[in-house]
Amino acid sequence: MDIIIRKDAQEVGKAAAALVAPFANKGGTLGLATGSSPLSTYKELIRLYEAGEVSFKECQAFLLDEYVGLTRDDENSYFKTIRNEFTDHIDILDDQVFSPDGANPDPHAAAEEYEAMLAAQSVAVQILGIGGNGHIAFNEPTSSLSGLTKVQALHPKTVEDNARFFSSIEEVPTHALTQGLGTLSRAQNIVLVASGEGKAEAIRGTVEGPVSASCPGSILQMHNNVTIVIDEAAASKLENAEYYRLMEQLKLR
Numbered sequence: 685m686d687i688i689i690r691k692d693a694q695e696v697g698k699a700a701a702a703l704v705a706p707f708a709n710k711g712g713t714l715g716l717a718t719g720s721s722p723l724s725t726y727k728e729l730i731r732l733y734e735a736g737e738v739s740f741k742e743c744q745a746f747l748l749d750e751y752v753g754l755t756r757d758d759e760n761s762y763f764k765t766i767r768n769e770f771t772d773h774i775d776i777l778d779d780q781v782f783s784p785d786g787a788n789p790d791p792h793a794a795a796e797e798y799e800a801m802l803a804a805q806s807v808a809v810q811i812l813g814i815g816g817n818g819h820i821a822f823n824e825p826t827s828s829l830s831g832l833t834k835v836q837a838l839h840p841k842t843v844e845d846n847a848r849f850f851s852s853i854e855e856v857p858t859h860a861l862t863q864g865l866g867t868l869s870r871a872q873n874i875v876l877v878a879s880g881e882g883k884a885e886a887i888r889g890t891v892e893g894p895v896s897a898s899c900p901g902s903i904l905q906m907h908n909n910v911t912i913v914i915d916e917a918a919a920s921k922l923e924n925a926e927y928y929r930l931m932e933q934l935k936l937r
């Protein structure tokens with residue numbers, strides 16, 4: 685694992701975008717996360733696109749997850765959110781952005797369909813955020829470390845955290861369709877971004893904890909090409925933060 689520690693969320697976004705851009709320019713398949721964490725990364729990628737430094741025109745993109753029960757045109761669906769926040773502002777073709785079908789009346793069939801689509805892909809770089817309880821995509825604690833795309837009941841804390849996007853907590857869906865930990869681990873490269881103190885414990889478990897389904901992010905320790913890009917606050921519980929800073933300086937480019 686490479687650990688990159690930056691001053692704040694904006695600097696996290698710049699560092700993460702610099703890692704992602706070369707894959708986009710090669711037309712690589714991108715794995716996209718929704719939520720607040722990657723917003724500064726998307727903002728910087730949009731800036732690079734507007735500056736003519738990156739193009740997504742040959743790329744396909746696959747979302748990590750989607751709420752069960754939301755149609756694609758629902759403002760809170762991840763299908764809509766990723767368009768509003770990122771893909772509508774770059775040159776990727778809209779029909780090359782894919783997500784699980786949250787409106788399928790049979791969510792288990794939707795999960796299987798999405799897994800089959802992903803099985804035919806090779807994701808060049810997967811962008812991840814992380815939940816305060818260590819979930820990646822919507823793999824809540826106890827998720828199989830080798831699991832495939834599935835229907836996940838959301839942890840009450842996740843529902844509470846995500847209520848900020850809805851008018852009331854009752855409107856937050858109770859379930860999501862999510863790539864499994866096995867599914868997302870097939871990506872060739874993974875860039876996880878996090879900022880704020882609320883993520884510090886999850887980052888500690890992911891980087892320094894034992895590999896355990898109790899902290900799903902810890903599965904990333906088994907992956908060969910992972911970069912964790914975090915701000916000072918999210919790094920605040922790392923025992924070996926000084927060593928990670930030194931390793932970044934010593935890394936051969």
Ligand code: F6R
Pocket residue numbers: 716717718719720721722748749812813814815816819820821822
């Ligand atoms: C979203 C996703 C989730 C979020 C996580 C953190 O596609 O997969 O794992 O990354 O819930 O959410 P934020 O970034 O809003 O704190």
